Amino acid sequence: MNNNKPIGIFDSGIGGTSIWKEIHQLLPNEKTIYLADSKNAPYGQKSKEEIIALSKKNTELLLKLDCKLIVVACNTATTNAISELRENYNVPFIGIEPAIKPAATNSKTQTIGILATQGTLSSALFYKTTQKFQDTTIIEQVGNGLVQLIENGGIHSAEMEALLRSYLTPMIAANIDYLVLGCSHYPYLIPQIKAILPENIQIIDSGEAVAKQTRNLLNESIGCTSATCSEPVFYTNTDPKVLQEILGNKYTVFKKDF
Structure with missing residues (x-):
């Protein structure tokens, strides 16, 4: 070759x-x-x-x-x-794939969040992966609208901030200490996500x-x-x-x- x-x-x-x-x-x-x-x-x-x-x-x-x-x-x-x-x-x-293993392995609260697309969260492979970590509570959130906004140049828009707050607030309330980004578009949102999350919550992408x-x-x-x-x-x-x-x-x- x-x-x-x-x-x-x-x-x-x-x-x-x-x-x-x-x-x-x-x-x-x-x-x-x-x-x-x-x-x-x-x-x-x-x-x-x-x-x-x-x-x-x-x-x-x-x-x-x-x-x-x-x-x-x-x-x-x-x-x-x-x-x-x-x-x-x-x-x-x-x-x-979403980096569930390092998040679940290192979580102190035994509760992690996954922000991903519906296609990823509903897949057989994702389900198979999550079954390996049944001692960890996994909060799944579909990131509806995020990819479209990124593709349309709306990373820093007010609409993006509102969507992220609506998706992340329940995860914060559930006491996650790791947020797994399950879409390759989402690392471009890390600055906005960090502004919303408490400092103790770590962000992981793949x-x-x-x-x-x-x-x-x-x-x-x-x-x-x-x-x-x-x-x-x-x-x-x-x-x-x-x-x-x-x-x-x-x-x-x-x-x-x-």
């Missing part, structure tokens, strides 16, 4: 760039191609069949672009489609763990490239403006139909 082939990453929009940033920081010499399927965001309100079909579409485009490994940087796509992807395509996949898993898989089975740092490529199927702003205008975002 050609070690200098790119790593492919896809998400239901711009949120998976929070995963891309962790991967790029840990593996700066790896080429990366990112697909933002914003036209179909959010995945969390779609049926399992729709999520699988969209995930296959994204996978096939990344394979056409010669990717050696694919990161499913979307909790909803991972929990609903990754087993199907692994069965159908001969390429390594890395998925992302980005760093996914980056480490990517590095481990490359070291074990594919091998890291020794090439000099390569400019990452970003594709979106909607207006590139919001993705461009999220990336700090440092990189070029290309509009592509997919």
Whole structure:
């Protein structure tokens, strides 16, 4: 296998760039191609069949672009489609799931909160994971509207603050000491979330763990490239403006139909 082939990453929009940033920081010499399927965001309100079909579409485009490994940087796509992807395509996949284990393991109050999409919380994989921690009370909250606001550039809007307060206040009242962010869009809301949560509540997302898993898989089975740092490529199927702003205008975002 050609070690200098790119790593492919896809998400239901711009949120998976929070995963891309962790991967790029840990593996700066790896080429990366990112697909933002914003036209179909959010995945969390779609049926399992729709999520699988969209995930296959994204996978096939990344394979056409010669990717050696694919990161499913979307909790909803991972929990609903990754087993199907692994069965159908001969390429390594890395998925992302809510980081329930570290939260449940370290919780002092034995009560943790999960903020995620309906598609993630209702998946069989999520249910299977939560069953391993029956001694911990898990407060589940669907983040309706959050992804749409992020995709539309409303991260700092009054509507976003109101939604977050309505979702987090019951968790605070339930005495959680960990909040797990179960959607790759949500790390972009951490400053707003911190302003609402008491200081004793810790926030966990899965980005760093996914980056480490990517590095481990490359070291074990594919091998890291020794090439000099390569400019990452970003594709979106909607207006590139919001993705461009999220990336700090440092990189070029290309509009592509997919």
